[in-house]
Amino acid sequence: AQSVTQLDSQVPVFEEAPVELRCNYSSSVSVYLFWYVQYPNQGLQLLLKYLSGSTLVKGINGFEAEFNKSQTSFHLRKPSVHISDTAEYFCAVSRDYGGSQGNLIFGKGTKLSVKP
Amino acid sequence: DGGITQSPKYLFRKEGQNVTLSCEQNLNHDAMYWYRQDPGQGLRLIYYSQIVNDFQKGDIAEGYSVSREKKESFPLTVTSAQKNPTAFYLCASSWQKGGNEQYFGPGTRLTVT
Numbered sequence: 001a002q003s004v005t006q007l008d009s010q011v012p013v014f015e016e017a018p019v020e021l022r023c024n025y026s027s028s029v030s031v032y033l034f035w036y037v038q039y040p041n042q043g044l045q046l047l048l049k050y051l052s053g054s055t056l057v058k059g060i061n062g063f064e065a066e067f068n069k070s071q072t073s074f075h076l077r078k079p080s081v082h083i084s085d086t087a088e089y090f091c092a093v094s095r096d097y098g099g100s101q102g103n104l105i106f107g108k109g110t111k112l113s114v115k116p
Numbered sequence: 117d118g119g120i121t122q123s124p125k126y127l128f129r130k131e132g133q134n135v136t137l138s139c140e141q142n143l144n145h146d147a148m149y150w151y152r153q154d155p156g157q158g159l160r161l162i163y164y165s166q167i168v169n170d171f172q173k174g175d176i177a178e179g180y181s182v183s184r185e186k187k188e189s190f191p192l193t194v195t196s197a198q199k200n201p202t203a204f205y206l207c208a209s210s211w212q213k214g215g216n217e218q219y220f221g222p223g224t225r226l227t228v229t
């Protein structure tokens with residue numbers, strides 16, 4: 001069965017430091033990959049997505065992610081974080097069976113806490 | 117402005133009562149989804165609909181029901197059969213094609229006592 005594993009449930013980091021949020025997935029076929037961000041008591045907002053092509057994907061707010069097919073990973077990175085990046089981040093993968101195109105499987109989330 | 121609206125933002129109900137959560141979108145998306153979010157659990161799919169008058173069970177459909185009578189509306193009813201209904205509920209929509217991202221509403225926090 002498909003799954004998405006976010007390896008860290010919480011990541012504390014100081015302001016202006018780099019950060020990496022890790023995501024691994026399992027699937028027997030090619031998939032689409034997404035990162036979403038959620039601020040407290042709000043819905044999810046798309047940060048970036050990988051569909052095909054270049055394995056380095058750039059998103060909003062200075063975030064980027066790298067797709068690594070051999071390691072089935074899609075880690076999210078930012079070279080210098082701000083206090084405003086404090087939020088929960090979700091990795092998601094498209095379901096790989098017919099009839100459910102567009103459905104996503106989400107990881108359990110990583111809470112990023114940026115300290116001054 | 118195009119987007120997804122969910123109402124109300126907060127909802128309180130007594131145990132044993134059915135409650136309906138509203139979800140409306142004006143993005144002209146074909147597909148709509150309902151998720152449940154619990155702390156540390158990520159998002160779990162309750163129901164989804166790819167076309168009007170058709171919907172499919174997700175991973176945790178027991179105790180929930182939906183309808184899709186109009187393209188822009190996908191209400192979710194939490195029935196008294198749902199054993200643990202207190203949660204944050206998120207509605208989303210997308211084009212009916214793999215690879216297109218889902219757009220999310222602001223969510224409804226349901227508390228049942």
